[in-house]
């Protein structure tokens with residue numbers, strides 16, 4: 001019995017490893033992890049927009065999110081694993097792609113790459129840098145340590161005040177706006193290609209997916225950018 005379970009486990013991990021080693025498998029990994037990250041981004045935007053509802057609403061929301069530690073850490077683990085797999089698969093696929101191209105074009109010494117691929121890689125790298133700064137600023141609270149001491153009248157961490165103080169710095173706000181613009185550009189290609197990798201490949205579906213991805217990307221950009229813009233213009237204070 002134990003031997004059967006062991007051999008089942010071994011063949012399952014064998015299948016997973018073979019899948020990971022193939023380009024197609026890596027594309028699946030990129031698609032699934034990309035869609036997980038996309039779902040997080042949509043949820044995060046909806047939560048952040050509570051800044052327009054008021055201090056009580058957003059501070060209460062932030063407190064509820066952090067109150068269930070097992071759930072919070074499970075979600076963080078899923079996000080972290082998704083980011084790592086997404087980045088590793090992307091860089092390995094880009095490497096394979098470059099090598100194949102170099103062989104194909106070695107006669108002409110041309111190193112080409114499509115615009116979509118180039119922007120996906122560059123925007124992906126800027127987003128990674130942005131997320132590291134963002135976590136340092138608003139989660140680890142190490143960019144400005146005084147954020148840790150901000151407390152509202154009900155004794156909760158004053159996330160509302162922290163966001164206002166953060167975005168009153170125009171350099172920070174502009175950096176956020178550029179980063180979310182690149183994130184939207186990344187998603188406008190990424191979401192459609194994730195569904196294509198998972199099998200949505202007919203011409204009609206492809207066309208619809210591209211349009212929906214573009215609309216979603218524009219809405220996400222407008223939503224995220226509205227927060228620093230509202231703080232800089234004094235709409236939220």
Ligand code: HEM
Pocket residue numbers: 041044048062063076079127131134135138139159163176180183224225227228
């Ligand atoms: C204007 C745009 C954004 C605002 C105002 C914002 C705001 C915040 C705030 C206030 C927190 C800390 C929550 C808390 O500790 O209570 C946070 C955490 C976080 N944000 Fe954002 N965010 C923005 C954009 C983004 C984007 C575009 C991404 C991803 C690409 C992102 C990823 C994260 C992550 C991963 C966390 C950590 C969540 C955790 O604690 O586990 N954020 N954000």
